Amino acid sequence: MSRKPIVIIGSGLAGYAVVREFRKFDVKTPVLILSADHGGFYTKPMLSNALATGKTPASLLTSSAERMADQMNAMIRPYSRVITIDPSNKNLFLQNGEKLNYDQLVLALGANQIHLPLEGDGIEEILSVNDLDDYRRFRDALATKKEIAILGTGLIGCEFANDLAVAGYHVHVIDISAQPLGRLLPQAGGIFLQRRLEATGVVFHMDTTTQRVERAGESLQLALSNGEIIKADIFLTAVGLAPRIALAKAAGIEVNRGIVVNQSLRTSYEDVYALGDCAEVDGRVLPFVMPIMHAARALAATLTNKPTPARYPAMPVLVKTPACPTVISPPNPGAKGKWQIEETQDGVKALFQDEENKLLGFALLGVAAKEKNLLATRLPLVME
Ligand SMILES: Cc1cc2nc3c(=O)[nH]c(=O)nc-3n(C[C@H](O)[C@H](O)[C@H](O)COP(=O)(O)OP(=O)(O)OC[C@H]3O[C@@H](n4cnc5c(N)ncnc54)[C@H](O)[C@@H]3O)c2cc1C
Structure with a gap:
């Protein structure tokens, strides 16, 4: 590899989403994905309803690391844990002692269970x-x-x-x-x-x-x-997640609850970006799939020298409890308002509204979950 690559650390939904989006703009620039795990692709949300959907650990893995490398025209190195980042010199060090150079770096490290x-x-x-x-x-x-x-x-x-x-x-x-x-x-x-x-x-x-x-x-x-x-x-x-911040913190990259990035997903260091469960984007840690998809699209453009801030629409979360269909769009932290609740035997429709009855969030359960699409159009953007 003569040109320095864009290096992505992490082969989860965030790492792969950004590479997939990047390849829509640029098919030539070398991309290297480093992963502490097997590097294969699977859809993590499917883990918690795999029995109902008849999935096994083997069938959840939809593509091996080799196949992903082919599809994405990228180099993938499974079981390659990064232990140190030196952002001043654009170097990385792997657990096996190897030193690698990057042009731009994306941290897609995920989160740890608490x-x-x-x-x-x-x-x-x-x-x-x-x-x-x-x-x-x-x-x-x-x-x-x-x-x-x-x-x-x-x-x-x-x-x-x-x-x-x-x-x-x-x-x-x-x-x-x-x-x-x-x-x-x-x-x-x-x-x-x-x-x-x-x-x-x-x-x-x-x-x-x-x-x-x-x-x-x-x-x-x-x-x-x-x-x-x-x-x-x-x-x-299953008591919650803590963004993986240790690697960034040790490198002098600013961290808070997550790795701190601005709306363009840039960390406190030039050419170092973060997204997914490890990132705190403009003050928000949102460990869900939809924010990853929006962030990946914006970051892919930024990596091709077209600086693009991520914008988040309202992103209701579907809770995978078939016994009780549930959709939640929590109000933004600090939003001022009150829950208005309509409750029947078959469902609960809870709308979080401000003084002028503007909808700021909702929780829809049972039959009320069917109203998701209509109500979602009335929600404010999460990040403009
Ligand atoms: C059981 C379950 C159900 C879920 N259901 C939903 C749902 O229904 N809807 C929804 O929106 N979200 C859901 N989520 C959350 C969603 O799955 C996550 O937000 C998303 O998968 C996170 O992707 P990620 O790429 O940021 O992190 P991860 O998938 O955790 O990937 C992190 C990657 O970084 C690698 N890595 C970490 N440290 C290093 C290192 N030092 N060197 C090299 N590699 C490293 C790891 O090996 C891994 O490949 C669910 C999560 C779980 C656990």
Whole structure:
């Protein structure tokens, strides 16, 4: 490779989306993708409804790294973890000691699952699912087990609970908040979702948390802070994500909750960009697919010397709980307004509106989820 390449660190949805978009503008500039994992392509959101859709870890992987390299006319190096970035000299160092040079660098590093500090001799057995390799381990464990406990009733916890319960597993969910999706739904919505998931067999333990995880023969025993004891074969945690910022921070690149980038996805260093779950774009960390797609399109243009700020329309999130169709478009942080709630036996329509009845966000559950498209057109842009 004589010309210095554009280097992308990360082969998740963000890394691949930016290369795919870049190749629409430029087929010649060398592109190198470095990945700490296998480098194959899979759609991460499908992990939490794979049982219902009949997918296995093998069938979720839709393209190997070699095939992606061919399709994208890019070099891909799987199992090549970057351990240091030297942005002043435009160098990278891999775990094997190799030094690489870049022309422009894109950080698409993703996020880590947060692990709560739990106690007990069973903590080594705790699982979480944040990528395909995690999911393979989880599915292997499921093959011989039946009782599953999930810590966290956010999006991922609720989706796994629904998927597992419908597939015949006995599912307990535990959360410190009073209702599922506590940070995203008004109370009526949370209660509705809980009732629908309970109807599939999910058992809720709310307003409490797990304190100890002990081995009990082949199973685990969870001691909750409210005094309850739950027996489980598998204990899955899904309590949230933390953007991967360590590599950037050590390189002197500005970080906050995520790697800080402006609306053009540029970090505090010239020629270093970030997008996806690792990035904090103009103050927002949005670990979802749609922001990645919008950011990738803008960044691809910027990488070809056409500086283009990312613009985010309203991007409602579909929660993959078939027992309770749910669509959420949370109001922007700090937005002033109130929830207006219409509740029936079949659904909840919650609209977050300001004093002039301008729609700033919504949560639609059950039959109300059908109103998503119409209501989404009334939402303000997330980032202009
Ligand atoms: C179970 C689950 C269900 C979800 N469902 C939805 C949904 O329904 N809708 C939705 O919008 N979003 C959903 N999401 C979120 C969505 O999947 C993520 O926002 C998206 O996949 C993140 O992509 P990414 O490329 O930023 O990160 P990742 O996919 O995590 O990719 C990060 C990449 O960086 C690599 N990497 C990290 N550090 C290094 C290093 N030092 N050197 C080299 N490589 C490195 C990793 O190996 C990996 O290839 C879900 C997430 C999960 C876990």
